[in-house]
Amino acid sequence: MGNEQVPLLEVRNIKKDFFGNQVLSDINFTLKEGEVLGFCGENGAGKSTLMKILFGMDVIRETGGYEGDILINGEKMNFSTPFDAIHAGIGMVHQEFSLIPGFTATENILLNREPRKGNIVAEIFGDRLTTLNYKEMKEKADAAIKKMGVEISADMVINQMPVGHKQFTEIARELSKDELKLLILDEPTAVLTEKEAEALLDSIRGMSRRGIAVIFITHRLHEILSVCDKVVVMRDGLVVKDIPAKDTSVPEITRWMVGRNVDNEAAKEEPVKKKGEAKVIMSIQKLWVDMPGETVRNVSLDVEEGEILGIGGLAGQGKLGIPNGIMGLYEAGGKVIFDGKEIPLNNPRKCLDASLAFVSEDRRGVGLLLDESLEWNVAFPAMQIQNKFLKKYLGGLVQWRDEQAIRQVTEKYIDELQIKCMGSKQSAKELSGGNQQKVCLAKAFALEPKFLFVSEPTRGIDVGAKALVLNALKKFNRESGVTVVMISSELEELRQTCDRIAIVSGGRIAGILPAAQPSEEFGLLMVSQVR
Amino acid sequence: MNKNKVSTKPSRSIGELLRDNSVPLMFILICAVCIPLSGFSPSYLLDEIITRMGRNVFLILSLLIPIMAGMGLNFGMTLGAMAGEIGLILASDWQIVGIPGMVLAMIISIPISMFLGFVCGTILNMAKGREMVTSYIISYFINGIYQLVVLYLMGSIIPIIHNSIKLPRGYGIRNTVSLLEMRQKLDNLIPLTIGGVKIPVATFIVIGLLCVFIIWFSKTKLGQDMRAVGQDMQVAKDAGINVEKTRIISIIISTVLAGFGMVIYLQNMGNLATYSAHSQIGMFCIAALLVGGASVDKASIGNVFLGVILFHLMFIVAPTAGAKITGDSMIGEYFRVFVSYAVITVALVMYETKKRKAKSRAGEQLAADQAAEEELSEEQ
Numbered sequence: 040m041g042n043e044q045v046p047l048l049e050v051r052n053i054k055k056d057f058f059g060n061q062v063l064s065d066i067n068f069t070l071k072e073g074e075v076l077g078f079c080g081e082n083g084a085g086k087s088t089l090m091k092i093l094f095g096m097d098v099i100r101e102t103g104g105y106e107g108d109i110l111i112n113g114e115k116m117n118f119s120t121p122f123d124a125i126h127a128g129i130g131m132v133h134q135e136f137s138l139i140p141g142f143t144a145t146e147n148i149l150l151n152r153e154p155r156k157g158n159i160v161a162e163i164f165g166d167r168l169t170t171l172n173y174k175e176m177k178e179k180a181d182a183a184i185k186k187m188g189v190e191i192s193a194d195m196v197i198n199q200m201p202v203g204h205k206q207f208t209e210i211a212r213e214l215s216k217d218e219l220k221l222l223i224l225d226e227p228t229a230v231l232t233e234k235e236a237e238a239l240l241d242s243i244r245g246m247s248r249r250g251i252a253v254i255f256i257t258h259r260l261h262e263i264l265s266v267c268d269k270v271v272v273m274r275d276g277l278v279v280k281d282i283p284a285k286d287t288s289v290p291e292i293t294r295w296m297v298g299r300n301v302d303n304e305a306a307k308e309e310p311v312k313k314k315g316e317a318k319v320i321m322s323i324q325k326l327w328v329d330m331p332g333e334t335v336r337n338v339s340l341d342v343e344e345g346e347i348l349g350i351g352g353l354a355g356q357g358k359l360g361i362p363n364g365i366m367g368l369y370e371a372g373g374k375v376i377f378d379g380k381e382i383p384l385n386n387p388r389k390c391l392d393a394s395l396a397f398v399s400e401d402r403r404g405v406g407l408l409l410d411e412s413l414e415w416n417v418a419f420p421a422m423q424i425q426n427k428f429l430k431k432y433l434g435g436l437v438q439w440r441d442e443q444a445i446r447q448v449t450e451k452y453i454d455e456l457q458i459k460c461m462g463s464k465q466s467a468k469e470l471s472g473g474n475q476q477k478v479c480l481a482k483a484f485a486l487e488p489k490f491l492f493v494s495e496p497t498r499g500i501d502v503g504a505k506a507l508v509l510n511a512l513k514k515f516n517r518e519s520g521v522t523v524v525m526i527s528s529e530l531e532e533l534r535q536t537c538d539r540i541a542i543v544s545g546g547r548i549a550g551i552l553p554a555a556q557p558s559e560e561f562g563l564l565m566v567s568q569v570r
Numbered sequence: 571m572n573k574n575k576v577s578t579k580p581s582r583s584i585g586e587l588l589r590d591n592s593v594p595l596m597f598i599l600i601c602a603v604c605i606p607l608s609g610f611s612p613s614y615l616l617d618e619i620i621t622r623m624g625r626n627v628f629l630i631l632s633l634l635i636p637i638m639a640g641m642g643l644n645f646g647m648t649l650g651a652m653a654g655e656i657g658l659i660l661a662s663d664w665q666i667v668g669i670p671g672m673v674l675a676m677i678i679s680i681p682i683s684m685f686l687g688f689v690c691g692t693i694l695n696m697a698k699g700r701e702m703v704t705s706y707i708i709s710y711f712i713n714g715i716y717q718l719v720v721l722y723l724m725g726s727i728i729p730i731i732h733n734s735i736k737l738p739r740g741y742g743i744r745n746t747v748s749l750l751e752m753r754q755k756l757d758n759l760i761p762l763t764i765g766g767v768k769i770p771v772a773t774f775i776v777i778g779l780l781c782v783f784i785i786w787f788s789k790t791k792l793g794q795d796m797r798a799v800g801q802d803m804q805v806a807k808d809a810g811i812n813v814e815k816t817r818i819i820s821i822i823i824s825t826v827l828a829g830f831g832m833v834i835y836l837q838n839m840g841n842l843a844t845y846s847a848h849s850q851i852g853m854f855c856i857a858a859l860l861v862g863g864a865s866v867d868k869a870s871i872g873n874v875f876l877g878v879i880l881f882h883l884m885f886i887v888a889p890t891a892g893a894k895i896t897g898d899s900m901i902g903e904y905f906r907v908f909v910s911y912a913v914i915t916v917a918l919v920m921y922e923t924k925k926r927k928a929k930s931r932a933g934e935q936l937a938a939d940q941a942a943e944e945e946l947s948e949e950q
Contacts, residue, residue, distance in 0.1 A: 138802075140801055150805075151809040153791060155791055170789045171789055327933070328936075337940045337943060370930060371933075
């Protein structure tokens with residue numbers, strides 16, 4: 040670290056908004072050669088966006104670019120594509136694997152950078168007809184694997200590898216690039232076993248000794264403390280702390296992460312019924328769900344009648360898998376007993392018939408009929424499932440839609456939820472995100488269910504709409520006595536709305552706490568079993 | 571060549587092996603039943619099979635490269651076949667006969683094939699994930715243009731000298747163009763007969779060269795890119811491979827090869843059915859490839875040869891066997907068409923089920939993990 044004056048990477052006053060929604064404001068930090076920087080923060084704190092900016096991802100440019108400067112070795116950079124970033128010496132290992140499944144580790148490590156041999160045909164028809172130099176490929180791949188310091192087989196085909204090895208293949212690919220100066224690892228240990236994670240940490244120390252700077256994003260805070268020189272904590276688009284790793288501890292970082300005003304407005308009124316008095320309306324036993332990226336493992340959970348139960352946790356830990364699995368949208372196994380009867384899994388219709396309703400987190404894909412009117416959107420499921428809003432003629436032989444009843448109920452909900460629209464005939468796709476979310480709720484309310492799953496009800500909507508949606512849910516629960524299970528990434532929102540909160544970590548329930556508990560307790564549960 | 575073996579675990583059960591190869595096995599069974607019934611001598615069957623291999627293998631090999639690039643079965647090979655036919659029509663009008671005529675026909679077909687392949691590839695890039703049905707429909711679309719050119723433009727705008735291939739009205743090409751001067755010229759170039767079985771040595775040499783080309787090609791940078799694009803377009807794109815261009819090139823190569831293949835096919839037949847020769851060719855080639863055990867995303871040179879042998883063996887023996895059983899010789903022709911479509915349908919359905927199976931395996935794994943975990947906790 041001879042050159043103290045010019046850091047390898049300097050980030051100056053980075054700002055970024057997505058269509059007026061400020062996600063990053065005034066980000067500043069520096070990174071020296073060979074330094075390891077730990078990055079932590081809750082979901083939505085802005086870590087991913089910042090990394091996307093650093094790596095010149097297309098999505099940033101498409102959404103209007105960013106403000107502020109990125110300097111590498113004191114030189115101002117302006118990446119228009121990830122290839123520019125790679126050229127400047129930045130490597131990134133993404134959360135999702137970016138590997139060709141049928142190729143060997145060697146082929147993947149050197150993908151599109153294969154050493155080649157010339158031949159006559161290539162002289163005539165161009166460079167792409169040169170043949171691959173398999174011997175040199177093997178040598179280069181082996182060298183990269185050796186550099187990493189973790190043993191993986193270079194000849195193994197990716198789709199036969201355990202997950203950890205795929206992760207290492209990705210890292211080796213970045214290390215095989217000669218120009219690499221800065222490596223960004225986005226939650227690399229999330230898919231690793233304890234032993235593999237330990238090997239990775241060793242490998243990071245090795246890279247740092249070799250002069251490669253590393254930005255290490257993880258939810259496993261103890262890893263940060265064991266390997267990083269410096270910790271940067273982000274919250275709500277701000278850097279709240281930038282501190283040498285040796286001066287801090289896990290509880291401290293957790294507090295910074297979930298922070299806000301720690302003892303705030305949490306659970307307000309007393310729960311309707313005291314714990315133990317209420318009967319269990321839904322009992323989930325040994326549930327597994329195969330939802331890509333949200334795998335659920337062995338979850339057992341009792342939901343009491345009339346309560347609002349929150350399910351929280353970090354992204355990718357499986358909280359979304361629970362409602363999606365129970366409602367039959369992804370393959371699931373285990374046992375779900377609702378109101379004394381077992382509900383067959385993998386059969387959405389049976390769930391709906393049992394008077395369950397689900398407001399999906401994917402409102403454009405699953406939640407709405409985008410091209411249809413609000414009336415249709417609100418009334419459609421009730422019409423399909425419960426034969427509501429139908430007029431019967433000839434003794435039920437012919438059924439007509441009861442347009443008037445449909446309009447009435449739609450207008451009632453437009454009023455109640457303050458859906459901003461031009462009338463009940465407007466098509467759903469013309470509404471803003473927040474109002475679309477309200478339509479999804481109206482749709483579920485129109486079913487008059489006994490039990491309601493609400494998944495990420497406030498994702499991507501503004502503060503005003505957020506309060507309204509949450510209040511509508513609360514009102515629906517208290518007035519109609521409907522049991523609500525609300526899944527959300529935002530802890531504060533759960534604490535304001537729910538009676539009890541279950542935290543999912545590593546696909547399992549890490550614990551269930553009353554909403555009034557302090558944020559740190561939840562924070563610790565969130566990272567407890569991350570894997 | 572294409573090593574996209576999907577989860578070939580070392581401990582593959584016999585059941586799985588049977589299921590993976592069910593189509594070829596089914597055909598082996600059909601042939602085993604029909605051969606004794608038909609009463610043909612082994613040497614006759616061998617002679618027929620060898621002839622048909624020489625005739626068809628080149629065409630079928632042209633399907634391999636798009637499969638490698640993940641574009642499925644290229645029904646658009648018909649486009650190349652049409653280009654080859656145009657080449658042959660012109661070459662025979664100019665009265666260039668024998669091997670030079672064939673070579674000329676191939677040379678004429680190259681620019682036409684390249685253009686059509688480019689058009690087809692560009693359209694298929696707009697319909698990613700639905701390449702097969704799109705290329706199938708494109709083949710009908712281009713067939714219309716082919717008919718326009720051959721039926722109206724040839725003789726009126728494109729000069730056609732000889733009346734023998736022109737329609738009596740003065741423009742347009744006759745229903746049949748005789749290729750008598752070219753007939754089996756390549757097959758007989760190096761005459762060789764073993765035990766009464768005639769072997770088209772020169773044709774086989776050409777086919778052998780193409781096989782070598784395909785194997786060599788899969789080791790080039792372009793071949794490697796195609797395999798990468800075929801397996802995951804997004805990953806390939808992120809690595810800096812030009813996905814669209816790579817896909818277009820694979821269709822162009824396939825179309826050009828199909829054009830050559832059609833010339834070889836027709837020199838063996840000895841005449842050209844101007845308006846129908848190409849219409850079923852894509853279907854039969856694809857059916858033969860699938861019979862050989864290929865699937866939508868995986869095919870090898872071995873599949874091609876096995877497929878040709880089994881598929882055509884059935885064609886040879888089924889009519890006679892059918893006639894022996896039912897007393898009606900038409901049944902064989904009917905059988906031929908019916909089976910081709912059936913094979914394609916079955917293979918496509920099996921491909922989808924296999925994909926779904928692989929998906930549900932992840933769920934089974936989760937359930938198994940959970941069970942193991944419980945056992946462990948009970949022991950403690």
